Amino acid sequence: xxxxxxxxxxxxxxxxxxxxxxxxxxxxxxxxxxxxxxxxxxxxxxxxxxxxxxxxxxxxxxxxxxxxxxxxxxxxxxxxxxxxxxxxxxxxxxxxxxxxxxxxxxxxxxxxxxxxxxxxxxxxxxx
Numbered sequence: 288x289x290x291x292x293x294x295x296x297x298x299x300x301x302x303x304x305x306x307x308x309x310x311x312x313x314x315x316x317x318x319x320x321x322x323x324x325x326x327x328x329x330x331x332x333x334x335x336x337x338x339x340x341x342x343x344x345x346x347x348x349x350x351x352x353x354x355x356x357x358x359x360x361x362x363x364x365x366x367x368x369x370x371x372x373x374x375x376x377x378x379x380x381x382x383x384x385x386x387x388x389x390x391x392x393x394x395x396x397x398x399x400x401x402x403x404x405x406x407x408x409x410x411x412x413x414x
Contacts, residue, residue: 304340305333 307322309315323329348354365375388396 304344305337307333 305319307315307318309318319333320330323333362377362379365372366377369375387393
């Protein structure tokens with residue numbers, strides 16, 4: 288598997304897979320809430336539809352024979368690794384929520400990473 292860097296504008300654009308059709312220039316969040324009549328249960332249901340379809344879409348892309356590798360988001364890379372570009376400051380205005388998985392998921396990911404390292408030591412450079 289290769290890992291490539293790409294400009295911030297490149298890469299996989301997030302698309303709405305919930306079934307809502309947006310009008311040009313329409314705020315997707317407002318459309319999503321409006322389509323659900325501001326009903327929290329309906330918002331959760333519709334977002335689950337989007338998430339399930341998106342996960343299936345991304346799995347298919349990841350497992351495809353022509354998969355070219357991961358594209359690293361340059362803003363996140365520079366924020367997570369200050370040594371990449373010392374003094375980097377993200378000037379975008381946005382809200383980002385980082386969620387930590389439960390410990391059993393972290394342990395599973397660590398085990399998979401250890402297995403990958405054992406199978407292909409030094410197989411991928413840290414980007």
